Amino acid sequence: MSAPKILSVDDSRMIHTLINKGFAPYDVQMVFANNGAEGLEVAAREKPDVILLDVTMPVMDGVECLGKLKADPALKDIPVIMLTAEAGKENVLKIAKMGVRDYIVKPFTEANVIDRVSRLVTLNPKSAAPAPAPVKAAAPAAKKARTANDALKILVVDEHPAIAESIAKAVSKRGWKVVSCPGPAEAQPHIATTVAADETPDAILVSLAFPGKGALKFYQSVRMNPALKSVPLLGLSVKTATFDQNEAKETGYVAILTKPLELGELPDRVARAMDLDITPIFYSSEGDCQVVTIPQDLSETGSVDLTRQSRKKIADFVNAGFAKLIIDLNGVSKFEIPIIRTVASIIHECNTLGIEWRVVGDDPDLSNLPTIISTNLKVAALKELPNPFPNTAPLEVHANRAAAAAAF
């Protein structure tokens, strides 16, 4: 895979120097432009993977440049991270509405820029260069490797203790810990303590019902703290408070969880907000076989994300020389949409990439899986999925993994 190309558009040579220095230990191609007009030219010529774009520049400023990038069909999909000293609400809303992927508030550290870019492209250390010094908040490799199996810390800021309790219960199945604060005033000192102890939360869930736009002010204060600039914030709101929800999204809340909370979905919604790799929850190895275990309580969000992430996972198996996958459906007794989507997609991926697969399960109906999948692919939620079965002949189902492994 070629090294990612990063375009820095800034009129300050100091910023170019800092960015160049920050990325020096990584295998990247850096290209530079001194204003928005040059930035458009270089972007068209170089087709970078990420653009770092200053706001205040002569000739053409960053806002105008962003508008032109987004209007150009050839360039509109390149993710843009804005660098701005103007972190006020008005400015943030303006650039958020223009489709910017992320923004970095000046002053910033090199580690902060590397952290943000590493969310969009894979940064590998240069093979000939020494591995980059461990920089607090940078560690892109660690960020990339962060999975839903990690011991994550969630801060819940909500006036109702029962909400925090139910969230704690929902995420405990992933081994995540919840700390709760009843309001922004209590959350601030707690956050200061976690920053000092280098134990900042991995995600923050905030009630949008605090008076005086408390949730929006809280968002701003969190973003002002360099140690917390990359921590995702999710809003908690009653379904009908759409104005608050829209305002929160425009401010920068990455997702809104509506009350009453769907606790089955909640861990997966939070995982999505944190851009976590959820495959380690489902995939494991057994001898020369890979195993994917699908639980009955797979949520809709979990299903969509597992389906998406499985494509890469299965391709990685092929690259690593694996050729056998056991699909473990023990415990599945009811074929709901999330399960059908995921199983059909995994089987299709295996067929496409030439991976042999076997199914394990204890439900007698499982042999009818081709019929079940073929029938359900007609429903709206699944009609985009390809049917992995050429016909509806009954499927051979194995009682356990050992039997399935022996059947390859």
Place this chain on the structure above:
Amino acid sequence: MPSPEKPSSSLFIQTINRYVPEVMQTMVGLSATPGVGIENYPQPSKLKGVTGSIGLSGKVNGVVYTAYSEGLSKHVAEKILGGAAGEQDVSDVVAELTNMITGNLKSTLCDMGFNCTLSIPSVMRGEEISVSAKNATICVGNDYAIEGSPDSLRVVVFAALDN
């Protein structure tokens, strides 16, 4: 709709006292300790050395100046760039740091309802640079002791607020 509460001189000083140390610590790795601050900074005034300036226009009209001695500006530039800094490098660093301080001041003012836009930074050099701003009702300044330097950084803000 009620008029927004006007930012006071002390708020301007509090704001620059917050952001000057943050910018210096984050970008340069040096602590900047604020002095007592002056709420009636005289104008016109004389600054010397390497001085960055950025204009504010909109509901706030004015100028922010950051004045470094030659030695301090070179020290700061070389610390940031990690090597020898020529005159152009020094100007570039002073301009960018002025932009960061002023950008954050602007954000505070905008959040209070005093929207404004910033000019492109410019940098002047001289022994007697006369600074002032017409109709300014806010005239504040403060000196910041910079870690490891005998010289202070002076930040001056002249501003007029819309009614």
